[in-house]
Amino acid sequence: MPQITNPILPGFNPDPSILRVGDDYYIATSTFEWFPGVQIHHSRDLANWDLVTRPLNRASQLDMRGDPDSCGVWAPCLTHDGERFWLVYTDVKRKDGSFKDAHNYIVWADTIEGPWSDPIYANSSGFDPSLFHDDDGRKWFVNMAWDHRVRPLLFAGIMLQEFDPVAGKLVGPINNIYQGTDLKLVEGPHLYKRNGWYYLLTAEGGTAYDHACTFARSRTIDGQYETHPDKHILTSKDTPLAAIQRAGHGDIVETPEGKTYLVHLGGRPTTQERRCVLGRETSIQEAYWGEDDWLYIKNGPVPSLHVEVPGTRDEEKYWAEQLYTFENGLHKDFQWLRTPETERIFKTENGKLTLFGRESPGSWFEQALVARRQTHFSYDAETLVDFKPTDERTFAGLTAYYSRYNFFYLTVGAHSDGQRELLIMASEMSWPDGKLRFPAAPVQIPPEGKVKLALTIRGRKLQFFYAMEGEDLQPIGPVLDASLLSDECGGHQAHGSFTGAFVGVAASDLNGTASPAHFDYFIYRPQHDASDRYEV
Structure with a gap:
């Protein structure tokens, strides 16, 4: 299989959410204060990616005037329920200090190019929302919860609530399903279902050099999730010389042939000061499911610079x-x-x-x-x-x-x-x-x-x-x-x-x-x- 060099989306493309529909792969990434909101790239081979749309392109969906630097659109999640595309995102109005004013919204479209709907307001309890479509037809909304009172309780866990698409709102009880590990700062949740397990992938350790992907699972969607035996399935925090640093905030996809990959953000620091001029980029890692029904990163947990994927990248275009x-x-x-x-x-x-x-x-x-x-x-x-x-x-x-x-x-x-x-x-x-x-x-x-x-x-x-x-x-x-x-x-x-x-x-x-x-x-x-x- 051909080998590519990470990242797959160079430059400022953080918080990747990946999706496959048939033979088409899509990645949505954060855009923060830059308009239009959310970048969505498309690929058919996981190697070559083209920007196809920025769906939040009108005032009824997004108006960031007054949003401070590095606020605006955080951590979108792109999914498909078999009929339509769904995108959830946060518009952050304040981030510094004890308070976070972070408003979460849901939009949808029949095709990836749109038009995308006007947003449904979901909640403002935290950021990094995602939407999970269960096999019984129910939809579930998860986001990290923010507690402004005292550290380390600012990151208060992962909250789960049902989303009713007919009523256009969140309904039913709110459950705190996971509080993270001793690395703290749990955020970036994504839910999956496999072999009777519900899996929860989160980000921890902040966005700097202690960042990590943490994995957990439960037999019920609202149950308390047990943490992976290795805790962090992907991180560079203990390997300061790795080419890709700040690795974390990921999402999982399977190829039609059954191979599993994880996309994640990471930075490539330069100079002795370890400065990431290109920001947080999107890289990809091959993963596999063990006999214990846990996910592992091939050659992990440290991210690899060179990875085998189905396609060969067009370096001349780059x-x-x-x-x-x-x-x-x-x-x-x-x-x-x-x-x-x-x-x-x-x-x-x-x-x-x-x-x-x-x-x-x-x-x-x-x-x-x-x-x-x-x-x-x-x-x-x-x-x-x-x-x-x-x-x-x-x-x-x-x-x-x-x-x-x-x-x-x-x-x-x-x-x-x-x-x-x-x-x-x-x-x-x-x-x-x-x-x-x-x-x-x-x-x-x-x-x-x-x-x-x-x-x-x-x-x-x-x-x-x-x-x-x-x-x-x-x-x-x-x-x-x-x-x-x-x-x-x-x-x-x-x-x-x-x-x-x-x-x-x-x-x-x-x-x-x-x-x-x-x-x-x-x-x-x-x-x-x-x-x-x-x-x-």
């Missing part, structure tokens, strides 16, 4: 340059922050992407920022912008972005006298005050004409470049530390930053006049580099 033009709208690789009112922040017309300058790069409400995931440790990016700033409060350009507290931004702006200039804004590790740093003096440019903006990232080294249209690129500013655009530097305490690095274009108008910035194209060009651990 390394291909992506030239994005806008004749047919915005490419599916791109997302934006929080808002469902896209017409207020961008449009595609006459082959160009126009951004309407809105709030600052630190806003939790309405930023005009359109970007794609960084999926390689080393790459080039380039764009051509036509922008006429009026003063220092109007600027647009190219950004490498993690969060409001961590970004680098090469802008076309103006001095207070209207003189057009280039300026690098840096907000790296600026939590909690969010203050900007300016790594280089402004560079004056002509009052008219398009400006080419580019950056290169080689491992942890980021360099910006610029040129007037038709001229050669030249560097601007010093080499910056790209490794700061990582979960570990995302602006929160441990277990608090959950996304990954993006690169894209942005526009701000702090005067409130929505100044337009026109972009002709965007290039993302992967580069082979010694720092890229994805290379085989």
Whole structure:
């Protein structure tokens, strides 16, 4: 059987929920504050995956304006009951401190492409919900429960309640079916049924380097679940040199031939500081059922970098340059922050992407920022912008972005006298005050004409470049530390930053006049580099 190199979904693709319908596999992953919500990838061989939809794409389903960084859509669960697809998800409105405001919803569709329904509100008792379809036709909703009173009771166990699809609500008693192990922080539940056992797969240990997949089972769905004899079927917590770290939060699928696989999140740290610039990615492991009816990971519990799956990955596609033009709208690789009112922040017309300058790069409400995931440790990016700033409060350009507290931004702006200039804004590790740093003096440019903006990232080294249209690129500013655009530097305490690095274009108008910035194209060009651990 062919062997692939993990991850199968590189870059920011955490909390995978996997499903097989016939010969088709689907994985849903978290998108947090990036809109539209939830990424769903499709494969027929477990090796090659294509993004097919982001189902939460209108205001009636999702409005994240005001959601802080790393809030929004957490841990979706994608299932199929033999007739239709079901998706459950959380919209987190607050996560820091003792309280969590986390609202859980259910949507459905007849086909994976949709249209997906408006949501049914389920509950707000915790996060990481999933839906289980029992063989007697009943449906069960599980989520972790949050207790705000005192640690370690914040993660208070896994709650089970029946879902009535006709009534459109949760019904009947609520049972706490599992409190986890001594690793604590039990979350991410998924239910399965096999050989008369109900199985519960959870995540434990937080989202950092103690993360793990824990397995348990019971003869009844609402019974107290006994923990796997090994406790954690997948983890890197005791193996700091493993290529895939932070492994946990998984889901199980079986092939038509009866093979079992587990997909899970994990990070590939670089630098001596162990920074995961690409965020938490989705990897896959082969598993098997023992004679004791427990699931085990082949060569586990440490995740393998190389795994046998039915297909052979198209490596040429992974390394291909992506030239994005806008004749047919915005490419599916791109997302934006929080808002469902896209017409207020961008449009595609006459082959160009126009951004309407809105709030600052630190806003939790309405930023005009359109970007794609960084999926390689080393790459080039380039764009051509036509922008006429009026003063220092109007600027647009190219950004490498993690969060409001961590970004680098090469802008076309103006001095207070209207003189057009280039300026690098840096907000790296600026939590909690969010203050900007300016790594280089402004560079004056002509009052008219398009400006080419580019950056290169080689491992942890980021360099910006610029040129007037038709001229050669030249560097601007010093080499910056790209490794700061990582979960570990995302602006929160441990277990608090959950996304990954993006690169894209942005526009701000702090005067409130929505100044337009026109972009002709965007290039993302992967580069082979010694720092890229994805290379085989």
